[in-house]
Amino acid sequence: MSATEPGRLMFAEMTEQPAVLRRLLEQGAPRVADVAWQIAERRPRFVLLTGRGTSDNAALYAKYLLEVRLGLPCGLTSMSTTTAYEAKPDLRDCLVIAVSQSGGSPDLVASTTAAREGGAITLAVTNNPDSPLARASEYAIDVLAGPERALPATKTYTAELLALYLFVVALGGGDGTAAARPLPELAERVLARRDEVRQLAARYRFAERMVLTSRGYGYPTAREAALKLMETSYVPALAYSGADLLHGPLAMVDNVFPVIAIVTGGRGGDALRPVLDRLTDRGADLMVVGPERALAGASAGFALPTDDLDEELAPILEIIPLQLLAYEVTRARGQDPDAPRALAKVTETH
Template structure:
């Protein structure tokens, strides 16, 4: 369990830095269990109603951490369900006021708080334009939940830390269960082992603390992956930037080869998320190029890949479907952001210039 989860200091003293983020990371196994036992039947019901309306196209709408969950949903819906998907440009509605014909389209809006005005406005406009609208939030009483025709509650409980952790993994699992439900599959069965695996990952915080020592003085870093792991690279980069303030660039492995690889040298830290499956195999040529350039390569993924890198964190992915591995992949990287931030003398609970609900318009 994360060391900061023990609470505050002596009575009347200041809170332990990172206490909230640590506690919420530690809650993730329980949140996943709750979603599988209490949330899955409702998600199946919503998926069944939407599938009956046979949407022809899916738009995904989100910001920040939830945008990375939406990108994960794009992979799920395109690969497992066979539905073409796109990511919404909200300024089309909120800034330009453009009208769209969204008849027979499914618009899924993902938001931890469900309170951002641009998400509510975009969802409202989509519904008026003929779309089937679904909100995925951690707040059933939020304006967004009220604006959409359907709602899925990710059941993560109150999240007080500014960096989202448990709501992100809950969004991933909820979106997986929904995608499987669209094609008439009970996804809860395949995901049943995730809570125990999550406990095993989070219990290895000492390993992550040792990795964090590599990045205490990092001036920049790159995170890369392909396929289902790509949203993990983007979310990990966001967590590192918002907590430790290290500029962290995230690239698809394919995009990394198209130019950005030139900035990598033998002192440049690169974190590669290697899913155990087709995405990981597609990333292999990128890993080979990074090694040829002498990059300080850290791998999060299968033990064989970790053994061939400079360092890494081996994930217990044996028997876990590739599409579920991102729920485990992000956890050591959440811990890494937490530990790097503490090592740099900063408080991950209080990132500068950030608020829990970002009210973009």
């Protein structure tokens, strides 16, 4: 790829993901485990997660992990309660996790500061260990993704997911590195199938709207993929839990309405099956991303090599072909994935 070709930064950073995952497993895992053990000794009773954009989707993934693996009640923070309304919550016995690529957004820093003042245990998960957010937090985890120059976040998202997985497993007294060890090689295999994704992208070159859906651990992937499509190609893309899709929005789906379903290999995929059947009955243009067996009956699909991977880890691979899809759709529409309009690397919300 030439130095002037549109999307070169986004593409380069997508291809760095296997190396980033490997670095986090080999170099970052001990620090992640140490932080988790220190927090575990303080026995938090519930967890609040904070993030914006891509990092908010990573936080949602952590919410599933914490609730399913550890049985800890979790919520996603409404930051405006402390920033705009100046509420003073009592957060004793609460773990507050702020997830941010840059660690520089003022509202994240302010809400984390307020949480710490309210008695919370605070943890920053960020790609910038020297950021204001990391300094405002009692504990910090560096996701070790390296400098990110492209505006659409790719490698930092998968690094956040892996860091959060390792943290949650260690918080429960386990070690997640063995289960996660296959991820770098599997990510390389997915990235090598760019031509396959480019052919899929041709289906959506002229799409005016799209829906993405999943259940369980796959739902954050649907949200992140929708965000990538919107911020790079400007295609309005709506992400719904499969259950929510059936409660009304299904009515807008017809035979010219593209739907992308992310099907995990475990209970989330089983829960999504009735939704896929309803979509097929409506004649939807349905693309499935998931294990080979999940593609039956779909209009198109991308088979993931996740048969031997825990359902909890599948999202780290699921998003990669969808990042590539957003990139290829944007290129096909004559736009530059590296230059989304109206975006900045650090979004300064207050």
